[in-house]
Amino acid sequence: MQGVLGIRWYDCVVTGQASHAGPTPMRLRQDALQVATRIMQEVVAIAGRSEEGRGTVGSVQVWPNSRNVVPGEVTFSIDMRNLSDALVDEMDRQLRAFIAEVERESGLQVALKQVSHYPAAPFDAECQQAIADAAQRLGYPALPIVSGAGHDAVYMSYLAPTGMIFIPCKDGISHNEIEYASPEHVAAGANVLLQVMLQYARPV
Structure with a gap:
């Protein structure tokens, strides 16, 4: 696992005028929902402009x-993520530019408030290599990936060299109550972890 994507959260409020349909x-x-949906679609479009967005x-x-009432106000959340803080900054710039354009065109007020920011967290190269080497020795295929979700390991990486081992989940679904990993994959991940721990436990 190469690291964890940078994350930025926002609350967005579009204010129009409620009126009878x-x-x-x-x-x-002055339909706040129609303007909000334009911004929502742009959030997806911005993310699609980079591979890990x-x-x-x-x-x-x-x-x-x-x-039977034209929506007068819409509040919605925005979650943007990318491989580096610079790429998240660029997503932020594009979002704010689009919102300014929408405000000019619609005449409605749009308020964007950043509520959280979690910097991208690359993991230790030596730990990554130790994990890859252990998988190779055991005959397991391994693929370097970046995690889109946050993990406690991010905070550990501020204190010490850190790595993570991921195993496949059925249909690629994780962080969900229907997540399932086969016993074989769980055992493989545990074996890789064991080999890495033994390697680091050896006297230098």
């Missing part, structure tokens, strides 16, 4: 949330 003609609407809108609140 019947009497309000389309040309006069990630862009997610996971929480949406619409006010007043009525079937």
Whole structure:
């Protein structure tokens, strides 16, 4: 495992004007939800412009949330991730530029607030090599990857050389209640860990 992606979280609020769906003609609407969806789509588009980019809108609140009222306010979360802090900064720049453009075009107010920032965390090269060597000695295929999710190991890496060993999950699903790893893969991962620990335990 080469490291963990940098992560930046935002709350975004689009403010328009709630009005009745019947009497309000389309040309006069200040529909916060329509503007919000444009930003949501751009989050995904920005992430797609780099190989390890990630862009997610996971929480949406619409006010007043009525079937016959034009939405007056929408609050939603944005989660952006990438391989390096510089790439996350570039995603941030693109997002803010798009929001400024949308504000000019729509006349609606958009407030973007950064709520969290977790720097990218590359792992120790020697630890990575020790893991790869152990897998090779045991005859296991190994692939260097970057984790998109956060891990406690990130904080350990601030204190000491750190590495991680990943094993396959069924259908690639992890961090989920339906996550499943076969006993064979679990045993393989444990064997690699054992070999690495023995290597580091040898006197220099």
